[in-house]
Amino acid sequence: MDLSIEHLTHRYSKEKIALQDVNLHLQPGITGLLGPNGAGKSSLIRILATLTRPTRGKLLWNGEDITGRPQVLRSRLGYLPQDFNAYPNLSPLEFLDYVAALKNIPSLKARKQALELLDALNLSSALHRPIGDFSGGMRQRVGIAQALLGEPDLLILDEPTVGLDPEERVRFRQLLLSMAKERIILISTHIVSDLESAARQVILLSAGQVVFQNDTRALQDSMKGKVWQHLVPEAELQHLQRKWVISASVQQADGVLVRMLGTTPPHPDAQPVTPSLEDAYLFHTRKEEVFHAQLAPRLG
C-alpha cells in the first residue's frame, strides 16, 4: 500500500504559490507533517484528501495515477479536517451512525466499531449526550472517531491533538500506534513532541517546498553536534535570544540553562546535548538564522 505525489504544484493565484514541485512517498506507518504557519501543510492535506485538485502534478495510489479519479482514494480515506465540526444536536453515536451510512459501512458492523472507537477515545460515558454540550477536546475526539470509522487504509489528520489535554494526547497516540501497521497515517501538527515517539517518518515543509523527508531517527541523528546547552546569567537571555536560535530555556537557581542551535559551540564551555525532534524542526525551518548567528562573535 503506498501513496505518492509527483511534481505537485498548487497555485491559488498567479502570485500565490502554496506548493512548489513537491514529491512524496507515503507507506504504512505514521508520517508527521511539520512546517511553520503558511508553509502549505493544509493545502497539501486537502489535495491528498482529494478536496482540492492540484494545479500540476500527479497523485498515485498503489502506483496507479488517480489524479483525475479521486473516488478511488475517497472510498479508502479517513479524514479529520482542521476545522472539524459535528452536528450539535446529535449524540456521538448518532453522528457516527450517520458517517457510517455515508461511508457505506453495514450498520451492525458500524455500530460495533463506533462503540469500540468511542471507548478507546474515552467517550463511553457520553454516548447519548448532544455533541453541542461537549468541551472542545471531546468534540475533537468525536472528529478523530469519525475519521477512524471504517478502518481506512489512508488516514489524514489535520492538527488532531488541538484541544486535547496531555492524558488524552497519550491515549490518542497509543490508539494510532495500534492502527499504524496496516495503514498510512499522515498527521499535520504544530506539537512536534506528539510525533517524537510515534512517527516513523517526518516531512518538513517550508514556503511550499519539502526541506526534509526521512526517518524520524535520521532527522534527529542529522542534528548531532548542532545542539548546545549553556548556563547564562538571566540578564543575558534577551540579548542571546536576538542572536541565537534557542530551542528551550530552563530557569535554575544560578542562571538560565539555554539550549541553542549551531554547527559550532556558541561558547567554549557550551556542552553538546542529545538532539530532539523539536531541535531538528527549528534547525531546518530557521537555518538562515542559525548560520547568521554562527558568524557573530562567540559568547563568553
Ligand SMILES: Nc1ncnc2c1ncn2[C@@H]1O[C@H](COP(=O)(O)OP(=O)(O)OP(=O)(O)O)[C@@H](O)[C@H]1O
Ligand atoms: N484559499 C486560498 N486562497 C488563497 N491563498 C491561500 C488559500 N489557502 C491558503 N492560501 C495561502 O497558501 C499558503 C499556504 O497555506 P496553508 O493553509 O496550506 O498553510 P499551512 O502550512 O497549513 O498554514 P497553517 O499552519 O497556518 O494552517 C499561505 O500563504 C496561504 O495564505
